[in-house]
Amino acid sequence: MANNDAQAILTHALREIPHPEMPHLSLGALGMLPDISLVDDRAKVALAVPFAEVPIKDDLVAMLKERAAEISKHLVVEVDIIVMDEEARQRFLSLAKTPRVASNPAARVKHVVAVMSGKGGVGKSSVSALLASALKARDLRVGVLDADITGPSIPKLFGATARPMMGPHGIEPVTSKTGVRLMSINLLLEASDQPVIWRGPLISRVIEQFWSDIAWGNLDFLILDLPPGTSDAALTVAQSLPLHGVVLVTSPQELAGMVVRKAAGMVEQLRIPLIGLVENMSYLVCEHCGEKLHPFGESRTAATAEAIGTDVIAQLPIDAGLAERCDAGEVEAYQGEGFDALVNRLLTWADEREQGTNREDNLASCAGCAGGGA
Numbered sequence: 001m002a003n004n005d006a007q008a009i010l011t012h013a014l015r016e017i018p019h020p021e022m023p024h025l026s027l028g029a030l031g032m033l034p035d036i037s038l039v040d041d042r043a044k045v046a047l048a049v050p051f052a053e054v055p056i057k058d059d060l061v062a063m064l065k066e067r068a069a070e071i072s073k074h075l076v077v078e079v080d081i082i083v084m085d086e087e088a089r090q091r092f093l094s095l096a097k098t099p100r101v102a103s104n105p106a107a108r109v110k111h112v113v114a115v116m117s118g119k120g121g122v123g124k125s126s127v128s129a130l131l132a133s134a135l136k137a138r139d140l141r142v143g144v145l146d147a148d149i150t151g152p153s154i155p156k157l158f159g160a161t162a163r164p165m166m167g168p169h170g171i172e173p174v175t176s177k178t179g180v181r182l183m184s185i186n187l188l189l190e191a192s193d194q195p196v197i198w199r200g201p202l203i204s205r206v207i208e209q210f211w212s213d214i215a216w217g218n219l220d221f222l223i224l225d226l227p228p229g230t231s232d233a234a235l236t237v238a239q240s241l242p243l244h245g246v247v248l249v250t251s252p253q254e255l256a257g258m259v260v261r262k263a264a265g266m267v268e269q270l271r272i273p274l275i276g277l278v279e280n281m282s283y284l285v286c287e288h289c290g291e292k293l294h295p296f297g298e299s300r301t302a303a304t305a306e307a308i309g310t311d312v313i314a315q316l317p318i319d320a321g322l323a324e325r326c327d328a329g330e331v332e333a334y335q336g337e338g339f340d341a342l343v344n345r346l347l348t349w350a351d352e353r354e355q356g357t358n359r360e361d362n363l364a365s366c367a368g369c370a371g372g373g374a
Contacts, residue, residue, distance in 0.1 A: 006038055007036070007037070007038040009071060010036060010038055010043060010068065010071055010075075011033075011036045013067055013068075013070075013071055014027065014028075014033055014036060014045065014064055014067055014068065015027055015028025015029075015033050015036075016028060017063055017064070017067055019032075020056060020059055020060070020063070020201045021056065021201060021204050021235070021236060021239075022096055022239070025095060025096070027060075029095070030092050030095055030096070031048060031084070031088050031091055031092055032047060032048050032049065032060075032092070033045065033046065033047065033048070034046050034048050034088075041072070041074045041075055041076060042075075042076045042078070043068060043075055043076070043077045043078070044078050044080065045064055045077060045078070045079045045080070046080050046082055047060060047061065047064065047079050047080065047081050047082070048082050048083070048084045048088060049081060049082075049083060049084065050083075050084050050088075050089045050092045050093065050269075051083070051089075051266070051269070052083050056201070057081060059199075059201070061079045061081075064077060064079055065077045065079070089269070093239075093269065093270060093271070096239045102212060103211060103212065103216075103242075104169060104170045104211075104212060104213060104214055104215050104216065105169055105170075106167075106169035106170060106215035106216070106217060107211075107214065107215060107216035107217065107219075108216075108217070108218050108219070109143070109216060109219045109221075109222045110219065110220050110221070110350070110354075111220065111221050111222070111244050111245070111350050111353065112221075112222045112224065112241060112242055112243050112244045112245075113221060113222070113223055113224065113243075113244060113245050113246070113247060113275065113346070114147075114223075114224040114226050114234075114237055114238075114243055114245075114246045114247070115127055115128040115131065115223060115224065115225055115226065115246075115247050115249060116226045116234065116246050116247070116248055116249070116263055116267070117226075117228050117248065117249045117250065117259075117260060117263065118228065118248075118250070118256070118258075118259030118260035118261070118262050118263040118264075119228050119255075119256055119259040119260070120151075120227075120228040121228075121251075122228075122249050122250055122251045122256055122280055122281070123249060123251075123280040123281060123316075124225065124226070124228065124249045124280075125146075125148065125153035125154060125157065125225050126153075126157065126280075126322065126326060126331070127247075127249050127278055127280060127316070128144060128154070128223050128224075128225035129144065129153075129154060129157040129158060129225075129326075129331045130322075130331060130334065130336075130339055131223055131247070131339075131342060131343070131346070132144045132180050132221075132223045133178065133180065133331060133332040133334070134339050134340075134342075134343045135220070135221055135223075135343060135346070136178050136179060136180050136332070137178070138343070138347075140220040140221060141217075141218055141219045141220045141221075142179075142180050142181070142219065142220065142221050142222075142223065143173060143180065143181035143182070143183070143216050143219045143221070143222045143223070144158075144180060144181070144182050144183075144222075144223045144224075144225060145183055145207075145210050145211070145214075145222060145223070145224045145225070146182070146183065146184030146185065146186070146225050147207050147210070147224050147225060147226050147227065147233050147237055148225055148226065148227040148233070149185050149196055149203045149206055149207065149227070149233065150195075150196045150203070150227065151227060152184045152185050152186040152196075153225070154182055154184045154186075154225055155174075155182065155184050155186045155187055155192070156186075156192070156326070156329060157326050157329065157331040158176045158177070158180065158182060158329060158331060158332065159176075159177070159328070159329020159330060160174050160176060160182050160184075160187065160329070161187075162174050162187070163187060163188070164183065164187055164188065164214075167215050169215040170213050170214060170215040171183075171213050171214050171215065172214075172215055173214055173215070173216060174187055176332060177332055178332045180332070181216060181217070181219070183210050183214050185206065203233055203236075204233065204235075204236040204240075207233060207236050207237060207240075207241075208236065208240050208241075211240070211241050220350075221346075221350075224237055224241075224243070234263075234266065238266075238267075238270045238272060239270075243272055244272075244273065244353065245272065245273045245274070245275045245349060245353070246267050246272055246273070246274055246275060247275050247276060247277075247278060247313075247342075247346070248260055248263055248264060248267075248274065248276070248277045248278065248308075248310075249277075249278045249280055250277060250278070250279055250280070250301055250304065251279065251280055251281045251282075251296060252279060252281065252282060252294065252296040252297065252298070252299040252300060252301060253296050253297070253300065254300045257300045257301060257303070257304035260277070260304060260308075261304060261307060261308055264308035264310075265308075268308075273349075273353075274308070274309075274310050275310075275313070275345065275346060275349050276305075276310050276311050276312070276313035276314075276342075276345055277301065277304065277305045277308070277310050277311065277312050277313065278312075278313060278314045278315075278316065278342060279299060279301040279312055279314070279315045279316065280316045281296065281316070281317075281318045282294075282299060282301075282315035282316055282317060282318075282338075283295075283315070283317050283318070284317055284318040284319070285317060292317075295318070299315075301315075311345075313341055313342055313345040314338050314339065314341045314342035314345075315338055316336070316338045316339070317336070317337065317338060319336055321334065321336070322334050322336060
C-alpha cells in the first residue's frame with residue numbers, strides 16, 4: 001500500500017474516534033487532530049486540547065495509540081499535545097456547549113446554579129447546603145444535585161439517609177426535613193463511607209444521569225455542588241447541562257484566591273455567567289467581647305473579585321455552631337449571619353435573568369412578525 005493511502009486510512013480512523021465525554025462528537029469534528037503525518041511505520045499526531053490542564057489527556061493519547069494499533073501493529077505513534085488557539089478553542093466550546101443531555105420529562109427547573117471552588121477545604125458543600133436551605137426558607141422550590149461523586153457531603157449535611165425510589169417518571173429525589181430535594185451518589189451506596197474509585201468518564205456519565213434520570217419536578221433553583229477544581233466533573237456540568245450561573249467560593253488567603261482565579265478563568269472561557277464570589281471562613285466572633293477576629297489574616301478576596309471582574313457578595317464567619325449542625329445533619333436548622341446578602345444577590349440575578357429571557361422571547365416574536373405574514 002502506498003504511503004499516501006496508508007496516511008489517509010490512518011487519518012480517517014483517528015479523526016473518527018468519539019470523544020470519551022462527548023461520544024456524539026468525534027475528535028476530528030472537534031478540531032482536536034489538526035495534523036497527522038505518516039512516514040514508513042512512524043506516525044506523528046498533533047492532539048489539540050482546549051486547555052493546558054485537561055484531565056483526560058492520557059486517555060486520549062491511549063485511545064489514539066490503540067486505534068492505530070488496530071490498523072497496524074507495527075505502527076509507532078508519537079502524540080504531541082498542543083493547546084488550541086483562541087479561534088479553535090471557541091469553536092470547540094461552541095460544539096461542546098450545546099446541552100446533549102435531555103432533562104427528565106418530569107423536571108422543570110427555572111435556574112440551574114453551580115457552586116464551585118478552585119480548591120478543596122473552603123466550605124463549598126456547606127455553602128451549597130446553606131444556600132439551598134435559605135432559599136427554601138423563602139418558600140422557593142429547591143433541589144441540590146451533589147456532583148462531588150468521589151467526596152459527597154450533601155446527604156450528611158441534611159441528615160438524609162433514605163434511598164431514592166423509582167417513580168412513574170424516573171428516580172425520585174430524596175426530600176429533606178424542610179422539603180429540599182436531594183440527589184447524591186452516597187444515597188445509592190450500601191454504606192456512607194464506601195469509597196467511589198472511578199475514573200473521569202464514569203463520573204461524568206453519573207452526573208449526566210443525575211440530570212436525565214432524576215424526576216426533579218418543578219424547581220425554582222437547582223443547586224449543583226461541584227467538586228474542587230476544573231476537571232471532568234466541572235466540565236461535564238458546564239458542557240452537558242443547561243448551567244445558568246456560577247457562585248465561586250473562596251477563603252481569605254491569597255493561596256485560595258490564586259486557585260479560585262483558575263476556576264474563574266474556566267467559567268469565563270466557557271461563557272457561563274458568574275454571579276459572584278463568596279468568602280467563607282472570613283472571620284470568627286469572640287464569644288467574650290464580640291470582636292471580629294481574622295485567623296487567616298487580612299482578606300485578599302476583594303482583590304481577587306476585582307481581578308476576575310465580579311463582586312464579593314457574602315463574607316461568612318467561622319462558626320462552631322455550624323459545624324455542630326452539619327455533623328448532626330441539621331444544616332437546615334442553622335441560623336447564622338451573612339447569608340441574606342448571598343440569597344438577595346441570587347434572587348436579584350434570577351429576576352434579571354428571567355427579564356432578559358422574556359425580552360429575548362419578545363424580540364424573537366417581533367422578528368417573526370416582521371419576517372412575514374399578514
